[in-house]
Amino acid sequence: MFSGVKPTGHLTLGNYLGAVRRWVEEDQHRGEALFCVVDLHALTMDHDPARVRRLSRQAASLLLASGLDPAVCTVFVQSHVDEHARLSYLLECVASDGEMRRMIQYKEKTAQAVASGQSVRLSLLTYPALMAADILAYDAVEVPVGEDQTQHVELTRDLAERFNHRYGLTFVVPRAINPPVAARVMDLQNPGSKMGKSHDATAGIVYLLDEPDVIVRKVKRAVTDSGAGVTYDRAGRPGLANLLEILAACTGKKPAALADAYAGAGALKADTADAVIELLRPLRARHAELSADPAQLDAILREGAARARSIARPVVDRAYRAIGLLPPA
Ligand code: TRP
16 A cells, blocks of 8 residues: 655645544555555645755654554655656646646646636646546555545546556556545644645644644634534534544544533633644654754655665566667667
8 A cells, every 4th residue: 555745835734633543553564565655746836956855854754753653564764765756747748627627726736826816837737637646646546635635546546447458458556545534633723624734824733843832722713603612513513623623533432422521612622732732742853863863764765765766667668678778778
C-alpha cells in the first residue's frame, strides 16, 4: 500500500486521528507499505521554498515520531525518487484534458487562486497524473486516503485500466480505502468543515506540535451550541459531537457513552484537552529527539528513498517499454 502527506501545512490532530494513527497501528504491518512526503505536490499553488523545505522535514519527522517504523515500512520523500516524475509524464499521455478539468479539487483550488489574484499553475491541473504515478509506480493495491482524495484514486484506477488496455497489462489497479467515519475530526471553530492543515484560520485547528497550553485554549474556545446538557447528535449539535468524537478517539470509549457522563460543555472541554495533550505527549517527545539529530532523519530518508527506488524503477521501466519508448542500449 501507498499513502502520501503533502507538506503544505503543519500536521494536525485531524491528520493524526483520521489517518496517521491507522497507518501506524494497522497499515504499516500489512505487507509492503510506503509512506511518502509528497513534496512535489506542494508546488502546485503559490509557495515559499524555505517553508516547503521545513515542512517536508517536519512531516517526515512527525510520521516517524507517530510510530511509523523504518524497520517495518518505507518512509521517504517523493522528490528523492525520480520515478514519480518519470511516470507522471506517461500518465499525462493517457489522461484526457477533460477528465483532469473535472476534478473537484482542481475546480475549487482554481477558484481560490483566481479569487486571490494568483495565476493558476499548470501543475494544479496535472497534479492527479502525478498522484496516479505515486500510486502506480509501486504496484499499490490499497491507498488509504480521506474522502476528499477518493476522486483522485478513482482517476488513478481509470488511468491504470486504460493504460493496461491500450498497451498491455502493466499496472496493478489500486483501490481507495477510506478511514472509518468516526475518525473524522472537524474544525473546532467551524464543526461543519474538516480540520485541515492548509486552512488560513488556525484557531479551530490543533497542531501536533502545539504546546499544551495552546491546546487547552483552543479546545476551551471550541464552538458548541447553547442547548442544555451534553448529547451526542452530529447533525443537531456538531460542535459537541466533534469534542465527543475526539475524546472517544483518545480514550477508546464511545461518543454516546461519553455524552452521558457530562453535565455541561465545560467539563467535556477540560477532559478533551487533557486527553489530547496526553495522546500527543510521546509523539512530541520523539519528534524533539529526532529534531536534535538531523543526521539520523537524513539517514532514514536516504534508506527509504533507496528502497522506494528499487521497487518503482522496474515498474516504470516496464511502462516505458509498453508505451513504445526505446529502451536505452
Ligand atoms: N493528494 C493527496 C492529498 O492532498 C496527497 C497524495 C499525493 C497522495 N500522492 C498520493 C495520497 C498518493 C495517497 C496516495 O492529501
